[in-house]
Amino acid sequence: xxxxxxxxxxxxxxxxKKRIETQLRVPDVETSTAxxxxxxxxxxxxxxxxxxxxxxxxxxLPVIVxxxxxxxxxxxxxxxxxxxxYLASQGFAVVNICYRLxxxxxxxxxxxxxxxxxEWLAQHASEELLDLQHCFITGDSAGAHLSMLxxxxxxxxxxxQIYGTTALPLSFKALAVSCPVTxxxxxxxxxxxxxxxxxxxxxMFLGKQGERAPWAHYMSINEVLPGVTLPPVLVIGSAGDNLxxxxxxxxxxxxxxxxxxETLIWDKKSDKVLGHVFNIGxxxxxxxxxxxxxxxxxxxTYDAEYxxxxxxxxxxxxxxxxxxxxx
Numbered sequence: 092x093x094x095x096x097x098x099x100x101x102x103x104x105x106x107x108k109k110r111i112e113t114q115l116r117v118p119d120v121e122t123s124t125a126x127x128x129x130x131x132x133x134x135x136x137x138x139x140x141x142x143x144x145x146x147x148x149x150x151x152l153p154v155i156v157x158x159x160x161x162x163x164x165x166x167x168x169x170x171x172x173x174x175x176x177y178l179a180s181q182g183f184a185v186v187n188i189c190y191r192l193x194x195x196x197x198x199x200x201x202x203x204x205x206x207x208x209x210e211w212l213a214q215h216a217s218e219e220l221l222d223l224q225h226c227f228i229t230g231d232s233a234g235a236h237l238s239m240l241x242x243x244x245x246x247x248x249x250x251x252q253i254y255g256t257t258a259l260p261l262s263f264k265a266l267a268v269s270c271p272v273t274x275x276x277x278x279x280x281x282x283x284x285x286x287x288x289x290x291x292x293x294x295m296f297l298g299k300q301g302e303r304a305p306w307a308h309y310m311s312i313n314e315v316l317p318g319v320t321l322p323p324v325l326v327i328g329s330a331g332d333n334l335x336x337x338x339x340x341x342x343x344x345x346x347x348x349x350x351x352x353e354t355l356i357w358d359k360k361s362d363k364v365l366g367h368v369f370n371i372g373x374x375x376x377x378x379x380x381x382x383x384x385x386x387x388x389x390x391x392t393y394d395a396e397y398x399x400x401x402x403x404x405x406x407x408x409x410x411x412x413x414x415x416x417x418x
Contacts, residue, residue, distance in 0.1 A: 096291060100165040107170055107372070115375065117176035119144040125168055128188075128211035129204075135189045138208055139168050140219060141179035152184040153225035153394070156212070156261070158205070158241075160232025160272070160368060163296075164193045171231075174371040174383075181387055184221050186212060190237070197298025199254050199306055205241050206256045213260040227390045228263045231368045232334070235271030236312065242266060242322070243315040250315060253305045265393045267325040267386045270368045272337045273312040273344075280334055313344050321350050325389045327382060329357040329365035355385055 121144050125137040142152060157175050159166040168187055179185040190204035216223045230238035244250040245259030272278065278292045297304040309315050324345060328338035338356070345352045357365045357378060370379040 096162075096164065096288060100162055103161075104165055110372065111169060111173065114173055117173060117180050117374075120176040120179050121147050122172065122176060122179075126211075128208045133191065135167065135191050136204065136207070137168065138186055138188045138211070139172075139175075140221075141172075141176045141185045141187065143180060143182060146220075148220065151220040151222040152182065154212075154221050154223060154227070155183045155185045155390070156209075156226070156228045156238075156263070157185060157187050158228070158230035158234035158238045159187070159189075160230070160234040160270075160371075161192070162272075162278075163198075163201070163233045163236075163292075166192065166234075171371055174374045177374045177380075177383060178387065181384070183387075184219075186221075193292075193295040197300075197304065198296040198310055199304070200298070201237060202241060202244065202254045202256060205237060206260070209241075209260045223261060225394050226261055226263055227265050227267070227394075229267040229269070229386070230271075231269035231371050232272045235268035236273045236275070238266060239268065239271070239273055239312050239321070239324075240310075240315065243312070243319045246319045246321075247315070250309060253309055263322055265323045265325070265390050266321065267327065267389060268341070269327040269370055270329070270332050270334060270338060271326065271341050272334055273341050274337055275311045280336060312341065316344060316348050316350070319348070323389075323393050324350060324352040325355060325386055326352060327355045327370060327386065329369060330359060331357070331365040331369070332367045334367055353389065355382060357382075 120141055122141040123139050125139055127137055129136040146152060155178055157171055157178075159171040161170060167189055171187055175185040175187045186208075188205065188208045190201050190208070192201075196204075212221060213223065215221075228238050228242070230236070241259070242263065244254050244256055251257060275296065276293065277289050279288055294301070296310055297307055326338060326342060326345070328335060332338065342352075342354065365378055369376070370382040373379050374383065
């Protein structure tokens with residue numbers, strides 16, 4: 092089964108590369124080269140920062156941290172690059188974080204990678220002109236799981252001990268999750284692979300320690316959320332998502348936990364199928380633009396005193412602050 096999952100993600104990676112090669116890049120955005128947040132030479136211990144053109148080294152911007160998806164087995168700086176650049180074009184510094192993947196590392200290793208990236212951002216915010224007083228986080232699919240898990244761990248000392256972390260180095264005002272996959276058992280839609288895939292995934296999440304791993308019963312969000320106060324959450328989904336059962340399960344969990352959340356669920360199909368993580372993979376289609384703009388407005392709802400900066404077209408060299416969408 093491990094080879095079946097590997098072939099699945101190799102197929103998705105090839106399709107993603109083909110799609111990204113043909114997509115238009117977002118204009119008037121600058122994206123840094125890969126920045127190592129750990130100096131160990133691992134090519135996945137990197138992040139990049141996208142900003143509106145003309146703001147680099149000029150003005151501190153509010154921050155969106157993005158955690159990519161990919162079934163916990165696939166992903167790099169390229170897979171969410173265009174999506175991150177669109178968000179940046181609306182007046183944000185967008186941090187695209189890579190992390191090690193299954194089966195190279197277990198779930199605790201992924202979380203520790205995110206902590207290392209968060210700590211790097213906290214330490215380098217001043218020189219990178221990142222305004223961490225106005226900071227948000229988003230994740231899609233598996234990235235939604237990791238972003239929510241990180242917030243839960245940051246909220247509970249017990250979980251910090253289990254995962255070998257500290258308290259969160261960053262404070263996030265709001266969270267948005269797109270087509271979230273937050274319940275690890277079952278992971279894939281029922282009937283796709285059968286129970287063998289779930290067993291294989293669990294083995295990889297637990298790593299060498301197997302069922303003795305301290306996090307064995309603290310992996311899915313339903314295992315760690317009770318008693319945790321999350322920042323406001325926006326849940327994005329669609330009727331065309333082949334993993335929509337995961338979105339529904341998360342909504343039921345948030346309601347049960349009395350979490351503060353809103354939804355943006357596309358319940359119909361328009362000229363294109365709004366499939367899994369449609370707003371990331373096809374950032375430039377109409378529904379995706381509407382979705383991602385709504386996400387940014389959701390963020391600002393919980394940071395109302397701050398208006399991000401965009402470039403004034405009358406004077407491209409002079410950044411000025413406006414509400415999102417005002418050019």
